[in-house]
Amino acid sequence: MVQTISLHRVLQEAVATPYRNLVTRATGAAVRGRIEATLAVGNGHTTLLDFSGVDCLDLSCADEIVAKLLLAAATGDRVLVLAGVREDQREALEHVLAHHRLAVAACFCGIAQPDLLGWIGSDARLAFAELSARGPADPPSLAARLDWSLERTVLALDDLGRHRVARPVAGVFHPATVP
């Protein structure tokens, strides 16, 4: 089950003003607090953080919200996916995720196929792109589709699994995206 959280709406609730910018660490912490409270009573396995309606995203907010939620998710069974991300928000997200050696799947505005942001190897990126474009696959099938060795494919899938951006269901790897 997917639980969608509108960051724009949470921002407006958290700061009680019509701001559209996710800036400052205090704001980020307030927004994350509200998200954590929502997640605590929700039962979704996948949480979709929707950036639609958010303008500026600074590093402090990216760190307080996305990085810290991902760090928390790593200790549980929750998967985090970003949606409605604008290209000009990529830099802040990439920066903080790389800082913490984290990665996340993100759907950008106007682009059908999801992308990976953060600290992840190039093979894992290619494997994720293939799974997203042409559907889930088990390691041998994916190796055939990419024309890679099975060993290389397994390493790439391990990387994706470690970052919780793909997960195996009965041996078939599914990318962490929104249906």
Next chain:
Amino acid sequence: MTRIVEVPAHFDDRSFDQFAAHFGAWPPEERVLIDARGTQWASPYGLVGLLTAGQALAEASREKPLLTVPASDDVKRYWTRTGFFAHAADLFEVHGKVPKAGATGPSDVLLDVTPIRASEDIHEIVGKIQESAARILTGELGIDAKATMGFAMALSEACQNIVEHAGTSGWVAVQTYTFRRRLGGRRVVVIAVSDAGVGFRRSLESTQARRFGDRWGDQGALEAALIQNVSRFRDPGRGQGLAGIKRYLSRWQGKISIRSGTARLAIVPAWDEDAPLVDHLPFFPGAQVQVTIPAQHAES
């Protein structure tokens, strides 16, 4: 007794040390008179630095300093347009006729001199500047439209240093102007942020002084913050603000310079001849940050 502090004729980050030297041992015992009569031009760095001096004297419980306004009508008008005098009236006993703030049209001022006291002020600043920043960055500086967000991000992070570390409020101003001597007369956009707070050394002392040993001081503190991205907080996510600003600036051949206490450290791009590190400067309270982004092409 009154201590006369002369404002340099051309008041910017380069002449700031000359201004700071007039204060002597901080805080000065005598009443201070800041004499700007001969000032012909002031950068945003100069203007926020002036307000910081007034604020620091107030916070040191000194008598309200005097400020004599520039003799030049053009300079006075410009200082009025930036909002400087509106704030100066609270901090100084202003002497001289100040023009009334009137309706303003398009100008080189992207962001008036603005106080930063809390996180909400940064929301206001970022919200206010986005449209004009996009116009200036893409229209005048030839920077990719997508980089506007990075500019707002850099501004936000620079301002947050005050809220997070200074222990008091501060000031920010953003302006575009043309370099006369450097960069072959190119346009630049400058963010100037200044506070009268504890400074980098005191902010980082409890966590970094032992590591630096004998090298600890204003210079070591700036090095820890700007080069090593160290923060006083133990949270591993901290210290990314200045790192993010540096990353943004490296893409656009920008410059960042931070002065705190008696030292100044800068990341100097190829177009500038500034010294990366200067120590043993005249003391000035708090921290002063300047971010400069040049046009990506020479003006025709």
